[in-house]
Amino acid sequence: MKYYSTNKKVTGVSLQDAVVKGLAEDKGLFMPDSIKKLPQLFFDTIENLSFQEIAYTVADAFFGEDVEAEALKKIVYETLNFDVPLVPVAGSIYSLELYHGPTLAFKDVGGRFMSRLLGYFIQKQSKTKVNVLVATSGDTGSAVANGFLGVEGIHVYVLYPKGLVSPIQECQFTTLGQNITALEVDGTFDDCQALVKSAFMDEELNTKLKLTSANSINVARFLPQSFYYFYAYAQLKKEGKSENLVMCVPSGNFGNITAGLFAKRMGLPVKRFIAANNRNDIFLQYLQTGNYSPRPSVSTIANAMDVGDPSNFARVLDLYGGSHEAIVADISGVSYDDRQIQETLKGCYTQTGYLLDPHGACGYRALKEMLGENETGVFLETAHPAKFLETVENIIGKKVEIPPKLQEFMKGTKKSISLPKDFDSFKNYLKTRII
Numbered sequence: 001m002k003y004y005s006t007n008k009k010v011t012g013v014s015l016q017d018a019v020v021k022g023l024a025e026d027k028g029l030f031m032p033d034s035i036k037k038l039p040q041l042f043f044d045t046i047e048n049l050s051f052q053e054i055a056y057t058v059a060d061a062f063f064g065e066d067v068e069a070e071a072l073k074k075i076v077y078e079t080l081n082f083d084v085p086l087v088p089v090a091g092s093i094y095s096l097e098l099y100h101g102p103t104l105a106f107k108d109v110g111g112r113f114m115s116r117l118l119g120y121f122i123q124k125q126s127k128t129k130v131n132v133l134v135a136t137s138g139d140t141g142s143a144v145a146n147g148f149l150g151v152e153g154i155h156v157y158v159l160y161p162k163g164l165v166s167p168i169q170e171c172q173f174t175t176l177g178q179n180i181t182a183l184e185v186d187g188t189f190d191d192c193q194a195l196v197k198s199a200f201m202d203e204e205l206n207t208k209l210k211l212t213s214a215n216s217i218n219v220a221r222f223l224p225q226s227f228y229y230f231y232a233y234a235q236l237k238k239e240g241k242s243e244n245l246v247m248c249v250p251s252g253n254f255g256n257i258t259a260g261l262f263a264k265r266m267g268l269p270v271k272r273f274i275a276a277n278n279r280n281d282i283f284l285q286y287l288q289t290g291n292y293s294p295r296p297s298v299s300t301i302a303n304a305m306d307v308g309d310p311s312n313f314a315r316v317l318d319l320y321g322g323s324h325e326a327i328v329a330d331i332s333g334v335s336y337d338d339r340q341i342q343e344t345l346k347g348c349y350t351q352t353g354y355l356l357d358p359h360g361a362c363g364y365r366a367l368k369e370m371l372g373e374n375e376t377g378v379f380l381e382t383a384h385p386a387k388f389l390e391t392v393e394n395i396i397g398k399k400v401e402i403p404p405k406l407q408e409f410m411k412g413t414k415k416s417i418s419l420p421k422d423f424d425s426f427k428n429y430l431k432t433r434i435i
């Protein structure tokens with residue numbers, strides 16, 4: 001399969017190059033030349049398949065031409081070895097819990113998959129050392145860093161906004177050591193993302209260092225996120241609840257929801273999507289006005305969605321041929337402020353006993369408000385509530401149990417390098433890393 005850039009100046013790129021490069025030379029995002037429809041038989045019997053079996057079928061449609069079957073199977077089975085349960089919360093609303101992986105957030109799926117796929121290509125290629133740059137608003141850093149920890153030939157630099165990630169998130173990528181370096185940037189997530197993008201565009205750096213991205217701009221990070229949409233459907237079908245399915249996705253950089261839109265193109269019967277935002281609701285404004293005008297992000301208690309210029313918007317546009325009308329027909333949007341998120345988290349806990357995290361709370365509330373009578377709603381519960389310990393405990397007025405996996409991270413010693421947010425400082429730092 002070949003890949004083209006959303007900016008259309010770059011075409012015919014191999015999967016290997018798309019994964020190793022991350023971003024296209026014209027600054028666009030890579031898109032596969034075609035999105036294969038999966039056979040009806042797959043959907044007819046999907047309820048009998050495991051998460052890994054489903055994931056392999058979908059992975060094969062995207063990557064099967066470029067990765068040997070045995071290697072691909074191994075990557076799928078070794079990286080997606082945790083459960084993704086669908087849990088009923090209230091009425092026809094279900095939570096797809098994506099937080100049972102090693103760092104307790106959905107980004108484990110893409111982070112782990114990508115680290116192995118990149119490792120596979122590096123081994124095939126030149127064996128030159130590759131530097132992964134990743135900007136994080138919290139969870140990406142931990143998922144990517146843990147996915148890549150100890151992977152030979154790869155060094156990971158995690159850029160994160162100083163003081164804007166939760167202490168638990170921070171310790172998940174600042175305590176690892178080995179081939180992981182944490183860079184604490186005096187700025188916002190958008191500043192971190194801008195630094196990463198500038199580094200890819202910098203000719204001098206790119207002649208001296210092999211750089212790639214592990215943000216959802218990378219196809220190897222983002223495409224695997226479509227797997228669990230199929231698995232959610234399989235679980236609902238088993239219960240006879242899969243008709244008129246509405247998928248609701250708490251969204252920041254829009255990688256997760258775009259993977260869902262890809263799943264729909266592959267034939268998954270999803271009636272419509274809802275993108276749930278916090279106050280950073282640039283996408284909602286696009287839906288309402290047809291104009292996309294990014295603006296600086298504001299910080300909220302759902303901090304992994306504090307994104308002022310969602311990268312994957314370019315993919316959404318491309319997927320729908322730039323048609324606002326077509327986008328509005330498939331996706332609606334909603335935006336909640338911190339007070340509404342708190343109210344929802346607390347209300348859901350008191351009424352149903354189900355504990356949401358601040359991101360999932362946006363998804364749950366959107367379904368509460370927008371789900372039609374004969375529809376079934378699934379929201380993606382994107383992180384474990386204990387990852388936002390203080391926030392969640394303050395809202396419900398109770399202690400939250402910290403899963404053992406998280407406690408382990410908290411025992412480590414934090415180690416990071418402080419950087420200002422200007423590109424020159426970052427560039428100079430990277431140059432000192434050239435051996």
Ligand SMILES: *Cc1c(COP(=O)(O)O)cnc(C)c1O
Pocket residue numbers: 105106107138139140216250251252253254255256257304305359382383
């Ligand atoms: C990253 C993240 C999101 C947003 O996902 P996007 O793919 O960037 O839209 C939502 N919730 C949590 C907990 C996250 O870590």
